[in-house]
Amino acid sequence: MSASTTTGIPPGTLRILIVDDETIVRDSLAAWFRQDGHQVDVAEGGKDALRLVSANRYEMAFLDIKMPGMDGLELQSRLAAADPELSIVLMTAYASVETAVKAMKNGAYDYIVKPFDPDDLSMLVKRAAEHRSLRAENIRLKKSIDTAAPPPLLGASPAMQHVVDLVATVSASDSTVLITGESGTGKEVVARAIHAASSRRYNPMVVVNCGALPEGILESELFGHEAGAFTGARARHKGKFESAEGGTVFLDEIGEVSPKVQVELLRVLEEKVVTRLGGTTPVPVDFRIISATNRDLRAALKEGSFREDLYWRLNVVHVHIPPLRERPEDVPVLAEQFLAKFAQSMSRKPMRFSPEALDALAAYPWPGNVRELQNAIERAVVVGRNEVVRAEDLPLRVTQAPAGGPGPGSLAEAERAHVLSVLDASGWNITRAARVLDVDRVTLYNKIRKYELKKPENGA
Numbered sequence: 001m002s003a004s005t006t007t008g009i010p011p012g013t014l015r016i017l018i019v020d021d022e023t024i025v026r027d028s029l030a031a032w033f034r035q036d037g038h039q040v041d042v043a044e045g046g047k048d049a050l051r052l053v054s055a056n057r058y059e060m061a062f063l064d065i066k067m068p069g070m071d072g073l074e075l076q077s078r079l080a081a082a083d084p085e086l087s088i089v090l091m092t093a094y095a096s097v098e099t100a101v102k103a104m105k106n107g108a109y110d111y112i113v114k115p116f117d118p119d120d121l122s123m124l125v126k127r128a129a130e131h132r133s134l135r136a137e138n139i140r141l142k143k144s145i146d147t148a149a150p151p152p153l154l155g156a157s158p159a160m161q162h163v164v165d166l167v168a169t170v171s172a173s174d175s176t177v178l179i180t181g182e183s184g185t186g187k188e189v190v191a192r193a194i195h196a197a198s199s200r201r202y203n204p205m206v207v208v209n210c211g212a213l214p215e216g217i218l219e220s221e222l223f224g225h226e227a228g229a230f231t232g233a234r235a236r237h238k239g240k241f242e243s244a245e246g247g248t249v250f251l252d253e254i255g256e257v258s259p260k261v262q263v264e265l266l267r268v269l270e271e272k273v274v275t276r277l278g279g280t281t282p283v284p285v286d287f288r289i290i291s292a293t294n295r296d297l298r299a300a301l302k303e304g305s306f307r308e309d310l311y312w313r314l315n316v317v318h319v320h321i322p323p324l325r326e327r328p329e330d331v332p333v334l335a336e337q338f339l340a341k342f343a344q345s346m347s348r349k350p351m352r353f354s355p356e357a358l359d360a361l362a363a364y365p366w367p368g369n370v371r372e373l374q375n376a377i378e379r380a381v382v383v384g385r386n387e388v389v390r391a392e393d394l395p396l397r398v399t400q401a402p403a404g405g406p407g408p409g410s411l412a413e414a415e416r417a418h419v420l421s422v423l424d425a426s427g428w429n430i431t432r433a434a435r436v437l438d439v440d441r442v443t444l445y446n447k448i449r450k451y452e453l454k455k456p457e458n459g460a
Ligand SMILES: Nc1ncnc2c1ncn2[C@@H]1O[C@H](COP(=O)(O)OP(=O)(O)OP(=O)(O)O)[C@@H](O)[C@H]1O
Pocket: 151, 152, 153, 154, 155, 181, 182, 183, 184, 185, 186, 187, 188, 189, 190, 294, 334, 370, 371, 374
């Protein structure tokens, strides 16, 4: 990794600008650096140098301190303003410590005293190149750590506090975790929080959505394949277990995995090796498994559609996230956070809720859980015209939920009416209705069954 990778010049090569009023100094330095493989431009004074820097990119500049017109120190500060990334070296004919100290204080990379030893110059440039590439690497690492920082796990309810405690406990261990909860309750957020707090945090967390992929593709995603393992497998492909090396594999929608893949997963969990499709040699893998499901796996066990041995392997620690309607204390906490987040990301002034808007948020049963709440707040920030979010800025379904507070009976009724109205509005297009409701299709089918909803005969 070199500082120059983004600009397409060979690693270790720098673009160097030399500024000196003496031709002989300019030319001999240029010739020496070119011999070392660097790209060199020369300027005879400050004006020339500034023009070149505004037109080209340089990694390094050598400035003579004593020049007629603009001196080296003034040029230094103007170049640094034009390109803060530039590594500047000042050159002086007299070992004037005072000037050198001033240059270093102003952020110079180094200073050198004439006459120069060519080998020292080469060393200096080599060190600067390494320094730059280390700095670039640092920035890259820092970015990857920052982006790996999970969204905070918010919640004021006892139920969420329990989840937060569990996350802290299991992060310290390497045990397998099964996260259950309805769609949009925050299963992935919890998985990311566990990974980020664990000793595996500097290694990847890879996510596999087991429900979204047909069996063959899921197998190749998970375990990888060798070239020629099947039609279209042109090159060897590493599976997610291998890519997660040292990190965490998050198996989302684990309840959707076919019996065949269940057997294969069990083997990988027990033996900690994977064999790529079409391969013969088992590859050792180091991973932690977190899996999640919005299905009732115990029912699946009874039915026989989910293996008991795999279930117990996955369910060493169980984290259940209750639906948002069962933890109404979390609604205002989450809503305030989302409001602050969206207002900031849309460059709006800080915003707050009107009392009516807060009442409506509290009374609504949130069938789509935290995700639906988040979407509603995002929408309110988009449509709201001033610093106060009014009830009118919330989606209609939220403000039209029956008043009287969330009792279990009224909740079910509200949910039933809501689901039915969305289904009718979408002409019973399940995919579209599921998207509007922010649930997956399986959840929607379950609700249709639960509430015995029927498509109107005339087609609505
Ligand atoms: N406790 C929480 N604090 C902050 N944000 C949350 C919390 N719970 C959920 N969210 C946010 O709500 C959204 C949905 O969460 P997430 O994707 O983790 O849900 P999920 O349970 O995995 O849903 P699905 O079953 O549909 O995959 C995300 O944008 C997430 O950041």
